[in-house]
Amino acid sequence: MSAAVEIQHVHILGAGRMGQGIALAFAYAGLRVTLIDFKERDPAARSAFAAAARGEIVRQLQTQVVFGRLTEAQAAETMARIVIVDRERAREGLAEGEIVFEAVPEVMEAKQVAFAWLCEHAGADVLFASTTSTFLVTELQQVVVHPGRLLNAHWLNPAHLMPLVEVSRSDATAKETVERVVALLRRVGKVPVVCAPSAGYIVPRIQALAMNEAARMVEEGVASAEDIDTAIRTGFGLRFSVLGLLEFIDWGGCDILYYASHYLARAIDPRFLPATIVSDNMREGRDGLRDKRGFYDYADVDVPAYLHKRLGEFSNLLDSTGLAPVFNAALKS
Structure with missing residues (x-):
């Protein structure tokens, strides 16, 4: 070349x-x-x-x-x-x-x-x-x-x-x-x-799972299409436009995903069982921010500054979408 x-x-x-x-x-x-x-x-x-x-x-x-x-x-x-x-x-x-x-x-x-x-x-x-x-x-x-x-x-x-x-x-x-x-x-x-050369790349592979799960919830009568989409726009989507999925696991702690996955697998379907790497992280004590290691290594990270930066980004996003909490909102007519 x-x-x-x-x-x-x-x-x-x-x-x-x-x-x-x-x-x-x-x-x-x-x-x-x-x-x-x-x-x-x-x-x-x-x-x-x-x-x-x-x-x-x-x-x-x-x-x-x-x-x-x-x-x-x-x-x-x-x-x-x-x-x-x-x-x-x-x-x-x-x-x-x-x-x-x-x-x-x-x-x-x-x-x-x-x-x-x-x-x-x-x-x-x-x-x-x-x-x-x-x-x-x-x-x-x-x-x-x-x-x-x-x-x-x-x-x-x-x-x-x-x-x-x-x-x-x-x-x-x-x-x-x-x-x-x-x-x-x-x-x-x-x-x-x-x-890598893998079917579905990154986004289509993840979104196919999420979209099918949303469709199943309509099918099962869990919620209306409108309420599911509102939940995605004002909850799921907002968080993950600031934190990536794996970063979010580290924030909350791998243990939350691990136990929630086992509960959902028992209550709904085995498809919710945690990924092997999630179980490995649990066994090896890579719980995320608390342990300063998870999917990311936080050993040399100023964690308070990192948290402050992400929360600032999230606050700005809430402001731009008009979804930020309003002081004394309950007192306004």
Whole structure:
């Protein structure tokens, strides 16, 4: 691979909703974007699709103008950085390109066709990042020449607003590939996390469990959909936007999760039994903050300062959502 330099121009293969959102994220941050409509169309259909794609991106930009996050001039500047082309016009710049985010439909045959085309037209040093939420990077590397340049970069919708991007690499992925993609994502204000080639990445795997459990509670008559969602928005979601799940275990103490899990397993279903690592932490005295070790090591942490920082962040969040406690609220008419 060539010497690592800051990426200035991003190609996106696939101009659907995800491709448009990713294009908007990079253009908003100041980079040039070539958005490639990979589907073969007749000239009239190609022109109509490009116009519709531009219109949708403009609509998203105008929403940000209405929210006061952009001026009209900034929206126009952002849009001017995005060029929408068909696959024939895209060939010209790919040989000297820097990175391609693949965003074609979630069908393996479509991915194979897309990567075969990219391997034919893109230079050997061009990085590939698949936005797939379905296929493992190890599967996609089998259809790519120079597999070390490929990883998965899973964006959450809406891509231009959600900070997180889950970067999945395999043992075959070059270290430089991971470093350059992570650096690029950070430059445009995203928060990349790196994970192994595992189905569901991080967020989809956890949210699938949580969403199914919420659906089961409706099914069982535990609570209404409205009350469950209110509980999630004003309880579960608020806490975990400040504390991560594993950090929260350390805060409360591993013992709370351990005993609660066994109780729920007896009362509801064995699926609630604690993870092996939770039982191991209990046995080995890694109870969290109290023991200064748990999922995190707090040996060199100023715990009072750390707690103060997290509580301050939580207070600010409550203020911004209008959910902060109000002094003398019960005395107000």
